[in-house]
Amino acid sequence: MKNIEQILKESLENHELPFNEAAWESMSKRLDGTTPSPFYRKWWVAASVGTVLVGSALFFGLNAQSDAEKTAKNSASVVSQNSTTPQTNNSSENRLSTNNNANPQTNTPQAENPLVNGTQSAPIANTNTPNVDPGHIVVNSKEITPRNTNSQVSQGTPSKVTPDNNGEQRTNILAATSNKAKYCVGDDIEIGNPNETASVSVIQNNKTILTVKPGTKKTFVASNEGAVDLVVGNQKQTIYISKPTSDLYISVDQTLLYENGIPAISFTVSGNNAPVHWTAENHPGELVNGTFIVHPYNGKEVSVTASSKDLNGCPATETKRITLPETYNLNAPKGIDMNSSDSRVSTFMPHALKERNTPFELYIYDAKTGRVIYKTTDSSAGWNGVDNNTGEVLANGSLVLWKVVLGNPNPGEPREYKGTIVIKTQ
Incomplete structure (x- = not known):
């Protein structure tokens, strides 16, 4: 917009009052020293006042128009700088040329505004569009955060969602x-x-x-x-x-056998060609050529279990329990007969120690006093019923105690064995 002083100057220069011959004559007389008539003096004062009023009205009118244009430009600048899409100035007093694009690009010079009421306004300054956070908008110096209706809050592990046949999510x-x-x-x-x-x-x-x-x-x-x-x-x-499709059947000879002085019970199984796993309760055992051999070193009860699997992988299990006629105690005799000519009967030595090649110590005790009356580590030197402390043969029916301590017992075998002996001399 042009400077207001320039506009006022042009207006006053172009202003021309109509020629009045009487007024000119009155002015000539004043220059010649004569006094004008009162009528012409009043007319000159009225013309001067009219000229001042016209100039003042024109000045204030143009000043009001300039203020309105500044207000419109400031409003357009605020909206342009605080929105994500640059806005054009649609003020009724100042419209952009219809040749501008609908979506103006940044950094592109804007065309000057056309004449408004016959007066050409100043061109709109070129302004770069700033990077604006789409979640914050400033309107009239107030920050507004739009509500995002599509936001989701995740709590814990999110559920996996997949579309079903109808295209819906499940x-x-x-x-x-x-x-x-x-x-x-x-x-x-x-x-x-x-x-x-x-x-x-x-x-x-x-x-x-x-x-x-x-x-x-x-x-x-x-x-x-x-x-x-x-x-x-x-x-x-x-x-x-x-359900298991096969059964196992266990066979056993319940006669207690002694192999090299060691107790042994043999078990076999039938009904399944698959490998069989054996277990024995409270006794050691070993598998020899498909036969499970149990060594019952103590007690009379023997329990074994055979386990296998059928074609479906299901277990087939069978358990066998037997009771032995006697407990293994190194196969020792219950007494000695001093009158027998058989040394195996007339002397005391556990038969298992004669067959087993293992170190041991044999002790004979007086049952009444607890004194040791005989001791040996030789399996061929059995006790003959004599108290080595006195050299006398014990009386008929005497009861003595014995104990064997093994130097190298077998796996699962106790280290000590104990028993009693009855002496017969008649």
């Missing part, structure tokens, strides 16, 4: 877990539920036998053969429980 339900691939009657079945909200139903023969809550595990015993369904949400999987 929560992805995880399948239940089990501890084995195959099950047999008698097995422990562990069911795990990895889901956060859905429970797992364990169904057999159309009956729910177990419910597993989200994020937990439960175990139950497979008591019946057949199919078991694990149902969670829209997921279903089936596990199968099989």
